[in-house]
Amino acid sequence: MxxxxxxxxxxxxxxxxxxxxxxxxxxxxxxxxxxxxxxxxxxxxxxxxxxxxxxxxxxxxxxxxxxxxxxxxxxxxxxxxxxxxRSGSGALIPDISVLPASVGTESGQAAQATDISALPNIPKAQRESLDQAFDQPHYQSQPRSNDTRAKMYYHDKTWQENYRMMLESYLNVFVFADQYTVHQLRDDILTAMVGQAHTWEWFPDLDEDLLTSAYDRLPNSAQFIRFLVLSTTYCWVADTDCVARTELLRQWNPDFAFEEEYASCFDEDLRSCAMHEHLVLDKDQCRERMKNKTHVFAELIDACAKDSVSMVQEQKKD
Ligand SMILES: [Zn+2]
Missing domain, CATH: 3.30.710.10 (Potassium Channel Kv1.1; Chain A)
Known part of the structure; x- marks a missing residue:
């Protein structure tokens, strides 16, 4: 095209x-x-x-x-x-505590995307990470231990519920961008998701409802589905019972199972450009924008996080 x-x-x-x-x-x-x-x-x-x-x-x-x-x-x-x-950059990926958790000291506090101008003493690692494009891992100001991460992610149903809803929010925005041809927004959602996944060290594992919803609302070739394919592959690499899970996947959605089985290019260096359509900006312009307009992506993550929290609250009211 x-x-x-x-x-x-x-x-x-x-x-x-x-x-x-x-x-x-x-x-x-x-x-x-x-x-x-x-x-x-x-x-x-x-x-x-x-x-x-x-x-x-x-x-x-x-x-x-x-x-x-x-x-x-x-x-x-x-x-x-x-x-x-708005021009200017410097926004970082919001911290995982942007999503409320049920355990841990950081529960419930919605963190804002940080502006570098407000951080006079940025650690060296973080300063270096600011020179990178948005879809590469960014160091948080206070790295978490594996223990803390395990508590916050793996053992926290509340956090996971909020995270699951955040994916739904990304999907809603992507579907809108697909229906109303907002090409750049589609690429930006993928950049935000990849950057967030690297930095939070948390790639979405598969969820049948999300998968079904994505296939119902998007063409099979949509890059959002591509992200789910690659992310699933990545999450399942370490899984000992791959065969059973792949069988389950075939029952859920054979198209997805096919894609998943053949997706082997996912590694730690995954960049969102591999999934972009580049209909508005070419690859070089895209990488440049990821360094210079980081607030665009940080705000997308922040907005979808807030949306997910309100969706979870709505569901609990019903
Ligand atoms: Zn790109």
């Missing part, structure tokens, strides 16, 4: 500040967002063709997206603003 003409960042001086209303949610539960028409056009060929085509100035200037939730649209808007209107 030819690279898209969409620019990742619109030219502010030439920008037309026309507002349109985007109405999200199903009838009776809709939420209206006033949005700059050009902001939408700049990131999505779908919206651009709506405005250039049948969308008439005389209409009430409302576009309804019934299949999109308020939270997903908010995350998209935050992402669109972050990359379009």
């Amino acid at each position: 030819a690279p898209d003409k969409t620019n990742a960042a619109p030219n502010l001086l030439k920008m037309n500040f026309d507002l349109v209303t985007i109405r999200v949610g199903e009838t009776g539960h809709t939420v209206d967002f006033p949005v700059y028409r050009e902001l939408l056009s700049s990131v999505s060929p779908y919206f651009r063709s709506v405005f250039e085509g049948g969308f008439k100035e005389a209409d009430d200037r409302v576009i309804s997206l019934v299949d999109v939730t308020e939270q997903t649209f908010r995350i998209f808007l935050q992402w669109a603003h972050a990359q379009a209107y």
Whole structure:
């Protein structure tokens, strides 16, 4: 496919500040967002063709997206603003304690993505990691021992429940970006997920509901599914009962099982570019952006983490 003409960042001086209303949610539960028409056009060929085509100035200037939730649209808007209107970098991957845990001293505290300007004494290892692209491992300011990690991840059902919901939030945003052709957002979600997985040292193991949901809502070739394939392979390398698990996988979804069996390229050096579509930025521009616009990805992780926490709370209310 030819690279898209969409620019990742619109030219502010030439920008037309026309507002349109985007109405999200199903009838009776809709939420209206006033949005700059050009902001939408700049990131999505779908919206651009709506405005250039049948969308008439005389209409009430409302576009309804019934299949999109308020939270997903908010995350998209935050992402669109972050990359379009702000420059500078320095944001780090939010700490794992961004997701509430039931044990450990760091439970329940939602950590913010850290700004380097606010960190006068950055340890050497961390300073070096800031020169890397976002999808490479970043050292946290206080490395955790294996014991602490085991407590926080493996033995903590609350944390895992929140983490599982965070994957659902990423999936929701990815599905939105797939439906409404926000090409760069799809690549950015993968960058965020890979960077987070390396830094947290936690790759998602497979979950039937998530897998089913991804295959129901995305084309089989979607790169989000590719991430699940590679991540599963990575998690299962050390598993002694691979045969039984692969058999189970075949029952869940034969397409996924096929992909999983043939995915052998996953290693510690996995970079998100292996899964990117690069429809907006080519590979070099993409790597450059991962060093210079780290806040875009850090904010995506942070927003999906917060979304997951509120989804878990909603579920508990029901
Ligand atoms: Zn890339």
